[in-house]
Amino acid sequence: MARPRLEVADIFRGHGPAWRQANAGHVSLQQLRVMSAIERCRTAELGGHVARCADCAYTTIAYNSCRNRHCPKCQGAAAKQWLANREAELLPVLYYHVVFTLPAAIADIAYQNKAVVYDLLFKASAETMLTIAADPRHLGARIGITSVLHSWGSALTHHPHVHMIVPGGGISPDGQRWISCRPGFFLPVRVLSRLFRRLFLEKLIATHQAGRLSFFGAHAHLADAQSFAAHLAPLRKTEWVVYAKRPFGGPEAVLAYLSRYTHRVAIANSRLIAFDEQLVTFKWKDYRIEGRDRYKQMTLATDEFIRRFLIHVLPKGLHRIRHYGLFAKGSCADNIARARELLAVARPEGQPTAAAVDPGKPSCPCCGGRMIIIEVFARGTTPRQRPTDPTTAIRIDTS
Template identity: 35%
Template sequence: HHSCRNRRCPQCQTRAKERWLAKRREERLPVPYFHQVFTLPHALHALVAGGALRSAGECKSPKRGFLFPLRTLSRVFRGKFIAPLSDARGAGQRLAEALADEKLWHALHQQLYGHDWAVYAKQPLGGPEQVLEYLGRCTHRVAISNERLVETDKTTVRFRVRATPGKRVLQ
């Protein structure tokens, strides 16, 4: 049993990742999915259901691989992402300095709308489970896993790394 709950602990993060994956599996619908990457100022990965719910309650599936044209999806996502920031400013909510200060907000707003937000979408090769596993590794990753640790003492940590060219292990 290991209950330090430190986000840098490989054992605790593995358990946290498994709990996170179990919850995501329960939420998953029996529909096709896409792995989408939205390139904001940083990359945002998402597992997106490949369909839309119509007002009558049935699911609409994509005709040609994707439900929406990616360029349109990029613009709509950017607007939907930025709109709540603008709404929060107008509602007088407590905000980060970059959102509260008028000049900083204007500069940030211009920067966010100043370039296209690219969207990359593909059907996951191994299905949605493969994407969930990938996202779980990304969200619950620790810098050095237990398998890579060689030796530790009060002042030193030695660990293995793989040298890319020859794929030999270094210590």
């Protein structure tokens, strides 16, 4: 893939040192590590290798990636491998996309308690789906869920929500039948919304009572139980946003759809337009507007752009992709096999799809021949071999 004209790494390298100095003492170690990883990604600082075409002797240098899960360049390759692993789990049914979003008043609490509240978001949304799907009045089946956490809106604001990809049906409680949902309709979103609201608030209050929430600045008063209860009271009467998109079918469509969500970072390099010491301009989508007018440009102060990017750095150890129900890891293989048996389809066989192609073994850009590694060089060193043409690092961007 061709190198984007502008990258987040360019912004971090150009303005990162000044930003870190100005914000010393207010940046977490995890955020500093993410900045450092992105700045060094696919540069000589991480080492790399020299590859030569076995047919035409074309020679190129490829620098190592940082493999940080917040890096725009690394997540495309990670997504391909993850999708290849998921391919055998796909079922020949329609799939649905359901989104659970936290209200702004809860998002403010999540901002200061990311690990705890993000975990509650996963658990409450999954429990909601599994409970309503198991109800005979709606589906009456055990379903499988793949959940992906996103903490951002298109303008890089803090907007925590979970994307779920769910097959349109499940296994009956006795394990003897596959129960399909109604055509074009999975589960009632209003019922999902209200159960999600109740479950999440119950879990959040229990977490507060257990002393697991911290509050700072303007929210310091929420440490008091009565103030916290008063803060949550209006939320019991509002409708929480649960959105179900139209179904899409076929394994290829599911893989393509998943690839848009599983390993996405706060902003892709392809959305960046311009950068200087003072300003960053990027493309964003205003979801409140329909049609082509929703695509806009935004310009932020460079300091503010970096701040917004870094607020989406996940707490260490937090898993942002989780599986529930039939897809829970302990019993996923058995459940998939049983579902395929009930649907009367065999396990998929044959050649790997494009999603399974090893991105670490590119073909020659000149003749398409096989590239052979002829030299590996360590971090911070210069390769002995020289490239045939000016070096073009292999860069994979999320979009």
